Amino acid sequence: MGVLETSGDTVILVMEVVGTVAFALSGVMAGARARLDWLGVVVLAVVVSVGGGTLRDLILDVPIDWLTESWPLLLAAAVAVVAIPVVERVGGDLDSRAHVLVADAAGLAAFAVVGADVALDQGVAAWAAAVLGVVTGVGGGVIRDLLVRRRPAVLSGQIYALAALAGTSLYVLLLEVDVEPLVATWLGVLTILAVRLAAIHWDWSLPVLRAPGGDEDED
Amino acid sequence: MGVLETSGDTVILVMEVVGTVAFALSGVMAGARARLDWLGVVVLAVVVSVGGGTLRDLILDVPIDWLTESWPLLLAAAVAVVAIPVVERVGGDLDSRAHVLVADAAGLAAFAVVGADVALDQGVAAWAAAVLGVVTGVGGGVIRDLLVRRRPAVLSGQIYALAALAGTSLYVLLLEVDVEPLVATWLGVLTILAVRLAAIHWDWSLPVLRAPGGDEDED
């Protein structure tokens, strides 16, 4: 994580921790809704938290990060273990509560910009780094939805991948024009946070494509 | 792409371009049927176009081709952007129109034979190269179907993977017996085209397995 490493920024790390907790919670909730067993719920929490980074690392052909840096995976598993009895008692809407949504936005912002940074370190083109940042931020949620057989939330109307794309695109553009890495990082992160939180607050959504003559999906 | 490179064949390239357009269109249509938002539709178009090659490159452990050769990904995204307003007006059966099916067959043929060629360049066995050619040709469609939660079309009755397998098997066999690479390439490509177009024209399909005592799938 070259750029971020040299900037020595602990705020990004805090956002990653907060985001990992929120991502793991979304896995727990999705597992509860799909009536998985508790081991399945732990697996789902872990998959949401590390899935995006794993996809990115596979595509970049760099070592998978959780093989060497294990705290995100272990934290996600711990969150699941703590959350399971809470969910059984409190019920199933933890992941739509306001503070969890904010934590999730923080995770999206940190993961996406860090993901773009990791990609740039491998020498890929700027646009590909922006895309791989989005993959890092949303990949875990897509795998989660596949495993519990839901329509991938990120593809159906939410301003989520788009928020990530706005931030990672800004980040790589600013680096291209030689803006200070730390400034680029923060402008990227804040863009994602701002777009995502605004979308949640004002209930923005992307228009859904409707094909008049097409056969309708069953759900 | 050793063999094809030395044969300097631009017809294959044209078929790849035509195929990328057709594959992207199938992603747009699948996205419209699943009521994804427009960003999800663009993502799906891209995934169909580059998904098969990405799977092949991951399995072969070579650099993912769209990180260095970006035109297929960008072309697929452009096709989606152009197709979305058309689909909203014209309706949902673009991908079953005759010329789109022919373009899709051209893409399948080019992608599969090029994919087998890439695999042979990595020194894998001939049969594995034939299989990886098929993966290249059909992998994007399988990921598309997973994301919109449809039964993978390629596994349920169409002569599609089988057409690809016939062509890639012929291709690697001909190379094994020292046939001129250019001749092998064309015989492979034409076999896929012929089998696929014949299957479309005469409505051939593979027999579906039915287990008398088995519990039936719900759809």
Added chain:
Amino acid sequence: MGVLETSGDTVILVMEVVGTVAFALSGVMAGARARLDWLGVVVLAVVVSVGGGTLRDLILDVPIDWLTESWPLLLAAAVAVVAIPVVERVGGDLDSRAHVLVADAAGLAAFAVVGADVALDQGVAAWAAAVLGVVTGVGGGVIRDLLVRRRPAVLSGQIYALAALAGTSLYVLLLEVDVEPLVATWLGVLTILAVRLAAIHWDWSLPVLRAPGGDEDED
């Protein structure tokens, strides 16, 4: 496969063969229930048999094993070709018969411990090796369930991944405390077999998480 290679153990190989047959059969049955065509059924049989090892090798960034050691893939395909006419006549519950369940447990045990061993050879941490052993044992079944759009069986109540985790954890722990590799291997394998067979025999299952206020899954 360092440790196992030096211990020269053919019993593990026999268990892998038996397990490959059982895994392939589960793919055939899942394909029949989802009404795939015969090529789709062969593909599914192969995917169950080699999917877990492929995921492990991708994560570890080592060459995919079926590119160099092709017997598991070819055996799985052969099993499917033989099983398809049988299934069509005999019906759909082959994979819940007692001897197939025992063969499947043997496969799970062998694949998981061998998978953990492959991971340790790459120098990953002990806990990651235990997890990757589980991925090796259950990954093929998860991909199978995704392709036929079923809820992943391994995440929904069966003592299956848990049996694998118990055995791979014991295996890596014993190696950490310098137990003889051959002894560690057998204690790991027998743990998985014992837990899995006990779970089948006494119909053990993991508690399913229920979120009182959560919206219920549709199936």
